[in-house]
Amino acid sequence: MSDLSLQMDAFSHNVVAKVTEAFPDDILAVGYFRDELTIVVGQDNLPDVCTFLRDEPELRFNVLTDLSAVDMLPEHPRFEVNVQLLALRRDAQPGQGTRRVRLKVRLEEADARMPTLTGVWPSSAWYERETRELFGIEFDQLADARPLLLPEDWEGTPPMRRDVPVLVEEVAFSFNRERIDRGKSYAKE
Amino acid sequence: MVTERSGPQAGLSESLTPIEDQELQKIKHLVTPRALTGETMLLNMGPQHPSTHGVLRLLLELDGENLVTCLPHIGYLHTGIEKTAEDKTYTKVIPLTDRMDYLSPLSNNLGYVMAVEKLMQVDVPYRAQYLRVILTELSRIGSHMVWLGTSGLELGAMSMFLYAFREREHILRIFDMVAGQRMMTSYFRIGGLWRDVPDGFEPAVREFLTYMPGRIREYESLLKENPIFKERTKGIGVIEAEQALAWSLTGPSLRGSGVNWDLRKIAPYSSYDHFEFDVPLGANGDVYDRYRCRILELWESLRIVEQALDKLPGGPVMTNDRKVAPPPKEELAYSMEAVIHHFKLWTEGFRAPAGEVYHAIESPRGEFGTYISSDGSGKPRRVHFRTPTFANLQALPIMSEGLMVSDLIAVIGSIDLVLGDVDR
16 A cells, blocks of 8 residues: 555545545555556445545546446456546646546455446446446446347347357358257247 | 327227337336327337438437437447457457447547557657557548538538548548558557558648648538528537536537547647647537537647648657567568567467556547456456447437427437447
8 A cells, every 4th residue: 555655646645545534444445557546445335435536526526437347257256347437627737637536346246236326427327237238237226227239138148258258159151051040049930 | 000099008009019019118117108108109210210320229209299208229230349359469459449430440549559558558659659640630530521421411411421521532542541441440559550651641641731621611611601500500409518527428529518628638648749739619518519619620630630740750650669569570580589579479469467457538529448457468358448429329318308300310410429439
């Protein structure tokens, strides 16, 4: 921790100090790599931590730029959900750089669920729907949990998980097309 | 077809097949109760609709011609690029990035290679940085041309489409000259460029620079003061700045609401701080302001290209870090190290240090971010692309609240959709 705080720029330093002071039990770890700040947050109070980051006058992370998951297989816990936040200042000066933080939530495979962030940033909705269908991570209280990118009749393991191979279907050529077609769920009889 | 409706659901249930009934059940919490009784009409716009820029499907709830609910359905162009990237070496991911936002492939190339360069801590020679700026700005102009043409076409200005595609042709020829490909360029490499630009490059760009300003003026005279165009765009599809931020809008769609945020200016990458340019801003956040922002951006892009061409330094276009960049061909004849590096790079690629990076650039549509998680091997553990139109499209229902169907066409045009960028 002390090594890290030496590398960090003043703003990241301030972010870590503020958020650890407000939520001492929820901040599990802090990382700093290639000038990017990562804060590992427990999932229980995540919406509160996010609301704090959004509303605290000195931080004001008002934009959620991205939310996505990583399958860490074979490591434990298996899933990491990364939330990229941006403090967008409308009076920002040219060349001053962006202020970003990455919140990371670690989830076990058996309990791959976390609270939704749509109450804090509405734009989180589509990112959560995407993560839900591609990784099988559930978001509690997500109002609209229909599939987003996948077909509505998609079945089976969520495709972005690492135990799903990249090529799961035999490639159809003219000589094997009929045989492959017969095995499809849409085949008649 | 629904012909007449007497009681609740009367005409509707006859016309619906069981599958459509199921469909209605899935979305019944997202539409008003009036849709369930058949009082309002549910209508699919797309996926095969000329104004949806590809394969966007909008499920509209309509009260007469007024929009009640708008539910975007995406995913028709989902290609699993992120999944495919996990099975490729870092260099081999570059051609995949072309195929996301296929109207500005060089911006995608740049966003991705810069993320890997950040992870690998590679320095890029200035000549390569300048050429990257020239080419991404040209691709910004090319992309804005397609936007201008198609959104003009949808609003009844058909000649715009023909003019804009004629201008884009010049840019595509320049790309063909440098990369051997008109659209799927894959010209940038980790650490620099694939090769230096050919001799004819500078004259071709200069010719374009002299030719283009007159053309932009022509477009402005065609649309800016056109009463029909103004009528259909002013005060339509308004999104306030605070709301735009809450919905993560970026690029011209955000700047149209008056938020001064351009990553090229705020956090300059690839030597953007060496050039002078302004960031055009709107004020009202309507379709017209977004249109003005993009048109003014064309001028700024031309300014940047001209400055970069004037100041273009000599020297190599590839880093001499042999861990990521292949050695020059002639070195293979006498240097054992070169042979080893060549062999390593062509068999297993380079190994990236374990860790994660996120790098964002300003693409023609907004913030294009690349997230890479590396486990220390030669292939990324996870690549995720934060594409601008994915977030911008999500705000479409907010922008189109209370409008009519014909206004919706204008709003879709104003967020400059590329479905390849949305679905990845």
